[in-house]
Amino acid sequence: DIQMTQSPSTLAASVGDRVTITCRASQTISNWLAWYQQKPGKAPKLLIYKTSNLQSGVPPRFSGSGSGTDFTLTISSLQPDDFATYYCQQYSISWTFGQGTKVEIK
């Protein structure tokens, strides 16, 4: 099974900060990676697919990059609505999620 490791597990940041979350796969997944945002009591929301493609309606302050085993989600200027938990997911072989990164208010 492909394991996905996110870091950090928790991140404290302020509005306006640039935030970077990383995700590492235990083996190469090419660019078959998605990022989701989840708020308490809500379903996950797709942000980015195929490493760097922004889902329709998602603000352009979100961006994704990487390939192979190392990937990054960047929020260029953190907004109040962005405090949430973020998950990466590989869909190269079956599906596996990272353990999540909680973005908290500093």
Next chain:
Amino acid sequence: QVHLVESGGGVVHPGRSLRVSCAASGFTFSNYAMQWVRQTPGAGLEWVAVISYDGDRKLYADSVQGRFTISRDNSKSTLYLDMNSLRPDDTGLYFCARDSRTYGDSYADYWGQGTLVTVSS
């Protein structure tokens, strides 16, 4: 507007069975694969099963293989998950999600709000 509504969750004793459902609307259900994903305190988000647009292809996570069965009724735009021999570690919030493609080999672009399954004696 894509809408997915899960139902059927509840409290069940270990070893018993439960069926959860997902009613879809706002898109042509028969054109998309569908997935079940669960969220548990211990394992976080865990993919459970996927079914192709026509129901011919079904895949399961190792943790549920042989105990859970995914199915769909395209005439009713409804997805099902039959869960047998339930264990306490099956406890969690079960989400249905639309796969972005027909055969179920891609990411989930829309999710329901989930239905809670609790396995406890």
